Amino acid sequence: MLYLISQPINLSFKMIRLALADDEILFRNGLVRILEDYENFEVVYSTCCGDKLIEKIKTSPVQPDICLLDLRMKPMDGIETTKQLNKLSPDIKIIILTSYYSPSFVKYMVKLGVNAFLPKLTQPEELTLALETVYQKGIYLTNDFAEAIRSQSQQQQRPFFEIKEYLTKKEKEVLYWICHGLTNHEISEKIFRSVRTIEGHRQHILDKTGAKNTAGLVVYALMNNVINIDEEFLKKSMYYQL
Incomplete structure (x- = not known):
């Protein structure tokens, strides 16, 4: 598996x-x-379906950092639950439990704001690693997830994200370091800009790409050759392969 x-x-x-x-x-x-x-x-809290999860989040004083959602649960499935969570509390990170990785599905769910996909047969050690990585880095990239991105990149005729405005050279540089997992403070030290400037660049990148979170930014970077999933992620150890 791959992770930041x-x-x-x-x-x-x-x-x-x-x-x-x-x-x-x-x-x-x-x-x-x-x-x-x-x-x-x-x-x-744990529930049997998405609508009960949404109700608990609305009424409970304790809010989760991460929600793990089954894709095919009823009556409210993982897709609709993701939509509702983003409206209700966009800071909550989302992991979808599924082995279904069609390129079009991954594209759709990343655009909704999903941070990671995990099969239900994931071993406990990898599950805990994924949770810690999503919590700190905002994305956990499995081989299947990466392959779906690669496949979508090769066959797409329309942009993965509808670009509202192209990124500047400096914004691409900031995005590059975001994909390395650096914090705003660490990026500011890398490119000799203030933390506030980096925060501004990050927000501009989100606005321009339409991405909702770090996971969306990483996928955007992969799809638009800001980083290369083969050379950068595997050969230069931006991600670690188990």
């Missing part, structure tokens, strides 16, 4: 709050038990 690795993950024992929505009760309960074995994860 240019900077080490250091959570300083930060408790990551999680919410689960899956209509398979045995899977959901098993996942809760696995996560409870790790001291830096707290499952604040």
Whole structure:
């Protein structure tokens, strides 16, 4: 699997709050038990479907950092739940539990703001790594996810994101370092600009590309040759391959 690795993950024992929505009760309960074995994860609530998850987020004083969503649950599936979450609380990160990686589906879900995709058969060690990486870096890129991006890039006739305005040279440079997993402060030191300037560049990049988060920016960069998934990610270790 691939994940942002240019900077080490250091959570300083930060408790990551999680919410689960899956209509398979045995899977959901098993996942809760696995996560409870790790001291830096707290499952604040788990539900059988998206509509109940949305209701809990609306009414609970405790908000999750990350939601893990089953794609095919009923009555509200993972797609509609993602839409509702983005309207309700766009800061919550989203991981979709699915083994379905068609290029058009990945494109659609990334545009909605999904941060990662994981198959339900993922091993606990990789699951916890994905959660920590999404929490800190905003994206976790599996081989299947990367291959879907590559395939979409090769066959697309329309842009992955509808570009409102092309990026400047400096914005492309900032985007390059965002894709390396650097923080605004770290980028400011790299290119000798203030943190506030970097924050402004980041917001302009989001506005111009239509991306909703770091995951969207990484995909945009891959699709538009700001970075190359073969050379940059694999050979230069921007991502780490397990």
